[in-house]
Structure formats: C-alpha cells, structure tokens
Amino acid sequence: MRLFFTKIIYFLNIFFTFFGLKVLTKKELNLHLNLKKNAVFELTKLYKGDRDKGLTCVIFSKNRAMQLYALLESHQIFLKNTVPIIVIYTVTTVDHLESYVEVKKLINLTSLSVQFIEEKNGFRHTLLSVLQKIKTKSMFFMTDDQVFTDFLDLTPIFDINSSSHIFSLRLNPNIQYSYAQNRKYTPPHFNNSTCGNFLEFDWFEAQGGWSYPWSVDAHIFCTAEIYSLSLVSKYNNPNSYEGALTFFNHLLEGKKGLCLKRGFTLNIPINLVQEEVPNRAGSVSSEYLLSQWNEGLKISMDSFKGIESKSTHSEVDLVFIRRY
DSSP states (O other): OHHHHHHHHHHHHHHHGGGTOOOOOHHHHHHHHHHHHHHHHHHHHHHHOSOEEEEEEEEEEESOHHHHHHHHHHHHHHEESOOOEEEEEEOSSHHHHHHHHHHHHHHTTSSOOEEEEEOOSOHHHHHHHHHHHOOEEEEEEEETTEEEOSOEEOGGGGGOOTTTEEEESSOOTTOOEETTTTEEOOOOOOEEOTTSSOEEEOTTSSSGGGGOTTOSSSEEEEHHHHHHHHHTOOOSSHHHHHHHHGGGGGGGTTOEEEEOSSOOEEEOOOOOOOSSSOOOOOSOOHHHHHHHHHTTEEEOGGGTTTOOOSSSBOOOOOOEEEOO
C-alpha cells in the first residue's frame, strides 16, 4: 500500500514540475513520507495527555438550520448515551443567522449537551481551536446533511481503541453503491471483531466508501491524532479538510476498519451549500428549507427512520411537520 501512494506522489511530482516545483526521487519521497509519519506520531504523543474515555461529536454546518436541527433531533431520539456535541457553523445572510439562533433556543430545551461555535477567522482557525479543547480520547465529525436513522447504544463503542482502528458509523455490509459516482462496488471481506459485536475489515480492500477512512461523516478518530493531522494540513472548509486528510493514508498501515452490522446513519444530499467541489446533490435548496423553517416547520424523523440504504448517501422525500 505504501508503494501505491509513493507512486501517486511520484506522478504528482511530475505534474508539479510544470509549476517549477522540485521533483523528489523515490528515495526522497520515502524519506518525506517517513518524516511526515514520524512528525505526526510525535505530535500525537504530545497531545494525547489525560483524556477522558468516551466520544465527542463535531458537526459542520452552513446555511442549513433545518437540516442541522434534524441531525441534532436524531441524536436525541435515536442514541442511547448521547455524547457532547460541538457545532461549527457559518452563515451567509442575516436570515440564516436568525434561523441558527432559533435552533440554539430549541436545543437548549433538550437534554443534549451542545455547544455552538460560529466560524471566526476562517474554518481552519476555528476547527483547531475546537479540537484542542476536546476532552475525550476519541471523536467523530458529522455534516449537517447527515442523520441517525435508528436506535443505537454508543456505549460499546466507547471502548474502541481509536489508535489501532478507525470505526465507521456510516459503513455496514449493505453499503455497495456510490451515490456520488453512481456506480456499484463490492464490499470488503469481514471478520468478527474481538473488540465487540462489530465487523472488522481492511481499508482500501474495496472501493467507494470502503477506501475513504478519513471521512468527516461519522468516522471515529483518535482525538490527539486528528488534531495533529489538522495542525500540519492546509484547508479552508470541510471539503478541502477532508481532502487534506487523504494525504495521510500512509499512516493507516496496520490500522483496521470497524463497522456495525447494519445501517444507523444516512447522508441526505438534497442540496449544496459550497462551490469548491461539485458534488452530486438533489434540488431542494437551503433557501427553500429556510422558508419552511421560518413557517414553523421541521423535518419529521419519519422521513428516514429505519431506512436501510445500499449507499451512505441517498435522497429521500422529506416530510415536514410543525415544530411546536
């Protein structure tokens, strides 16, 4: 696997020559990879410290108050032993800002522990500040177009060693279709895990989501490691952040994947709120959802409860109901 990524970087170096950048030899490339790996390893040791057992969830949100509220409500309804949540959000209009103020008021009336952090001085600055303050050993990201779809007890997952495994809450043996690429693929081989009632697999054995370990859609990471990677990477929004993390695939040598035996989360890609990556999505605009929110409506959990999808992403017909 290391050889594969060495070749990729080698060809990237060839491409970079067009921009007057230095081309590294194979020996230099291997040295570069080892130096990067060792640097991250040392940083991770430095930042591990005395963290608490458990999980923290960091959610990325932009101009999607209604979808964010659906995600948070799914946390409250479907999860046993909910975890601390930090929402990093940004808006482009006053109307969207006011909708987030309303979300905060509603969530404060629930039992959820949620901290809302408005993006300041750029996404990277805000994210690093948030990651630095997380007190749990492990954490996971979610995006505001994602939801939990069924009842799940997170307690057994608290014991997973995120230094030796990346646990995916979004993958399961049914996942065999890529919504983004519109094509089918075969899942990897599974073994029963010794860590609990989970399935173990090898990252990169299969295609699609099975070769995308650094996903910001509900993959559980070692907090110290993800902070170290975030500290040495360049990015300016969640999409470029996820892309930056993929350059550290070589760190996964010997690190297995874990997943549940069936689906408990789903991304509902009904719209786009960014222009950096032309992801496939539906046509229910964030502005339309804002108008529905301002009418006192919310997304019903019945829209996606119990859905078993063959893809991590799937468009669904949303049902709107009154919030009050």
